Each structure stands twice: as structure tokens, then as C-alpha cells.
Amino acid sequence: MTTIRALPATFGSDLVHGVGAILLYGIVGLLLMFAGFYAIDWTTPGKLSSLVHRGLPNAVIVTASGLLSMAFIIVVAIFNSASDLTAGLITALVYGLLGIIVQVIAVRLLEWATRIDVGKTIEQEKFQPVSVVVAAAHVALGLVVAVAIS
Template sequence: MTTLLALSDDFGSQLGKGIGAIALYAIVGLVLVLLGFYAIDWTTPGKLSDLVRTGKPNAVVVTSAGLISMAFIIVVAINNSDSDLTAGLITALVYGLVGIVVQVLAIRILEWATRIDIGTLIQSETYSPASLVVAAAHLALGLIIAVSIS
């Protein structure tokens, strides 16, 4: 008994286009995550990557939350991009960039409003619960901005 799998004539072509789209969106996503990290690093006192690498606990908490919040924004930007690949990539990139800028500005305003000295906090050798407030602010604002994209 022989069973045949029926595939459309353009199955291979569609599969190839899908794989290409995944790769291109992954590149856009990676670029946006890197830009998001450097935007957080640039606007935060101290060299964030060095503080994380040396194991400063509050820097790790804040940076982790910042990266996750950027990922929310980027995922929604990609998910809401146009079905046309070129337009979709451009839309995801633009919405992602705008989202990152708004996120960084919003988090700095929130830190100012809460009067948390982020520079001292992230350079501390010991864990401080205030880092959870900053992390929660990153996550909350990232979700708000992500939903505003949709």
C-alpha cells in the first residue's frame, strides 16, 4: 500500500520564502535588541555591560528587565508588520526604533519621579529591592508601548 503526500506545486518556493522571512525578521530583531541594550546602557550612569559582567546584582536585574521589555516591543512590532515582506521589515524596524526611544525616555522619567538613584543602585555590590521597582517599571512600560503598537 502506497501513501502519497500531496503538496502544492509551489510548496518549495513558499517554504523558501518563509525561511527567508524568518531569517530577515531575526536579523531585524537582533539589531533592535542590540540598539535597545545600547540605548539603555547609554542613558544609564555607568557602563552597564561591565557592571553586568562583573556580577553587580542590581545591574543584572535592571538590564534583564530592560532587555525583556525591549523584546516585548520588538515582538509586537514584528507581529503587527505588513504581510508584504519588504513593507513588513520596514514597519517592524520603524515601530521597533520608535518603541525603544519611547521606552528609554519613559523609564528615565519614571526613575526621576521615584527619585531612585539608578547610578548608585546598579553599581552596588549588594542586592537592593529598589532594583525590582526599576525592573518592574521597565516591564510595565515595555508592555504598554508594545500594546500601543498594535
């Protein structure tokens, strides 16, 4: 009598390995997002988290765009990590951290070159159109850094 299997013999171990990889990459991604947020907060004049909690629109726009740009970098770092799980986690972490550092430096240099007073902008109670320029710079440079990782 022939036994027919609906699933491959390694299905269970492959599934467990995949779930473990998702959880571990999720943790690495979350840690990198925290690092990215604090890097933006630390290098931006004013305390971003308190300005965001106060509902200041320009601070919200700049912070959200900074987080989005960090996410681009982290996603690409994870996507381009090695196929071996341990090596992949390490490369994702290293590329992610390096990407965050390059992103922060690039955005600050661009803000300096354009003479935008980010501190003054994010502390304004009313929407300032220049915050969209800062947000666009965050997103654009995040994409550039993300592609550089790949």
C-alpha cells in the same frame, strides 16, 4: 492516469519565502535588541555591560528587565508589521526603533518621578530591593509601549 501530489505546487517557493522571512525578521530583531541594549546602557548611569560582567546583582536585574521590555516591543512590532515582506521589515524596524526610544524616555521619566538613583543602585555589590522596582518599571512600560504599537 491521474497523478496525486502530496504537497501543493507552490510548496517549495512558499517554504523558501518563509525561511527567508524568518531569517530577515531575525536579523531585524537582533539589530533592534542591540539598539535597545545600547539605548539602555547609554541612558543609564554607569557602564551596564561592565557592571553586569562584574556580576553586580542590581545591574544584572535592571539590564535583564530592560532587555525583556525591549523584546516585548520588538516582538509586537514584528507581529504587527505589514504582510508584504519588504514593507513588513521596514515597519518592524521603524516601530521597533520608535518603541525603543519611547521606552527609554518613559523609564527615565518614571525613575526621575520616583527619585530613584539608578546609578547608585546598579553599582551596589549587594542586592538592593529598589532594583526590583526599576525592573518592574522597565517591564511594565515595555508592555505599555508594545501594546501602543499594536
